[in-house]
Amino acid sequence: MPRYVNRQPVALIREEWRVVDRWWTEEPVSRRYFEVVLESGQNTVVYRDEERSCWYTQRA
C-alpha cells in the first residue's frame, strides 16, 4: 500500500486494481494500481511494477 507519494502523505486510497498483460511476450506487464488522494487534496494514480519491484507515478 502506498503511504507517501513524492514525499506527500497519502490521505485516502480511492481505488485499487491490477493489470496483467503481455505475459506471452518478453516484456510482460504486471502492475498493481492505486488511485489515491494526498493530504494536499491532489488526486493521483500510482502503481507498483511487480516485474521490476518499483513504484511509479502515472502521468498519462
Next chain:
Amino acid sequence: MIACIVIPGFDLRAALCRRPSLRLAPAALAPEEGSEPLLGPVTAAAGALGVQPGMRLGEGLALCPSLVLVDPDPATAEREWEAVLRRLEDVGVAVEPAERGVVFFETRGVERLYGGVEAALKKALGAVGGSWDARVGAAGRKFTALAAANVARAGQILVVSDEATRDFLAPLPLDLLPLDEPRQQELRELGVRRLGELAGLPGGAVAERLGPDGRRAWSLARGGERRRIRGRRAPAEFVERLEFSDAVGNELTLRRAFSVLLDRLLGQPDREGRFVRKAAIAARLVGGGSWRRTVTLRDPTADRDRLRAALGPKLAELPAPVVELRLELVQLTESNGQQLELLRAAGAELDVRLKEGLRQVRASTGTGSVNTVVEVAPWSRIPEARALFVPRDD
C-alpha cells in the same frame, strides 16, 4: 591564371610581431588553453633542431630545452592578415582567403595592367611585404596553385602551365592533400606516397576504398576541378574598444563593458540601419596575449538583445583578465529592413515556416530527433501502449 600566396606559420609570425628578437631563436606557437598539447608552427631555428609543427609539447621540449613557447595572439593575427588582404586588394586583385596565411586570386584582371602574369605576381608579392616570407604559386587550377606555393621558396614565384601540371604534381607528397591523418596513413600502408601514385589509380577503386574524401583527394591529385575565384566582400569597419586601467576578470563587469560597446556600435550612424551578419569580440589579455571569437548569426539582426544573447556567453571563455575589450561588426547585410506583414501568416505560409524550423532542428540534432505522436491503441489499459513516437524525417 589562378594565383595562391602562402605565408607558412602565419599565426606564429603575427604573434612574434611584438617580440621580433625571437624570430631567429627556436620558438613555437603554444597550444591554445584547453586544447590538445600540440605545438603550432615553429621558427626555422626550432625546425633545424628537429622540432616539428603538430609535435607533442613534451616531445618538443625534450628535443630542444631552450624552445620558447609563444602565446597565440589571434587578435593581432587577424589584424595583420586583414592588412595583408587589403594591401593585395589595393594592387587591384579580388582575393579569396582560404585561411590565415593562404589566399587565392585571379591574375587575369591585372595582367595587362602590370604587363604579364609574372609582373602581376611580383607586384602582389611586393604588396604582401618582405617580412612575411610569402611565396607564390600560379596555375590554371586552384589546387595546383596551392601546391606550387607550398613548394616554392620564400619570395619565389612558381608558375605551372596546364601541360606541366601532371608532371609537376606527380612527385609531391600526399600531405598536400586535404585528407585526415588516418586516411593518409591508409594510403601510405597501401604503398601510395606521392600524388602521382594516387592519380594513377582508378577513380572508382579509390572512391570504394576511401570514400568521398578519397575520391576528392584523387581528383585533386590529378590537378583538381577548374573553379573560379570568388573575391571576398571587404569586411565592414565598425569597431569599438574599451580600455581598462586595471585588468578585469569579473564576468559581470565584462558583460557591462560589452553592453556599452554594443550600444555604441549600434548607435553609429554609418551603419545606416543595416543588420549584423557576423560580429567578433576580441580582448587584449593581461600579460600580452590576445583572444578573439567570431559569431555568424543565422538570421542577421540589429536587435540589441539578440546580439547580446549571441555574443555575451563568449565572455565566459576568456582565459585571463582583460586590459582591453573590443567589439567588431565584421559583416553587415546590404538591406536595412525586414518585410513587415500586412496580414498574419496562415495556412501554407505557417506550414513552410514550421517545416523550415523542423529542418533546422534535424540539421542540428540529427535524424530521428523530430517525432510525431501517433495514437495506436487508445483503449489500452497500459498508458504507454496507447501512442507511439514515430520519427518524422520528411
